[in-house]
Amino acid sequence: MKKKGILFILVLILICIYYMMTAKTDSASMVSVSVDGEQKQFDLSQDQTYTIQTEKGYNILQIQNQTATITEADCPDQICVQQKAIHHIGEMIVCLPHKVVVEMK
Secondary structure, three states, rough: OHHHHHHHHHHHHHHHHHHHHOOOOOOOOEEEEEEEEEEEEEEOOOOOOEEOOOOOOEEEEEEOOEEEEEEEOOOOOOHHHHHOOOOOOOOOOEEEEOOOOEEEO
């Protein structure tokens, strides 16, 4: 490869790195809870705990300090409980056994 080609690739890599470092991720103001397609929204400015009851079991959603997390569930795999708290638009917590989707909006 010629020097100009290598230089071009390095410039593209540097531009990509700069974009990734300066990209702004917006914090969410609402959290949407979808249970089997039915939605309910909560304001992130109010700390609260909400029990999500489904036919297959329950999940406990905790909203605190502008973040949302599942603190407890009776599903067998507990993946939703092990996920970190979410606070940026587009982040999700999913509990497949209960068909629960928690998404930041």
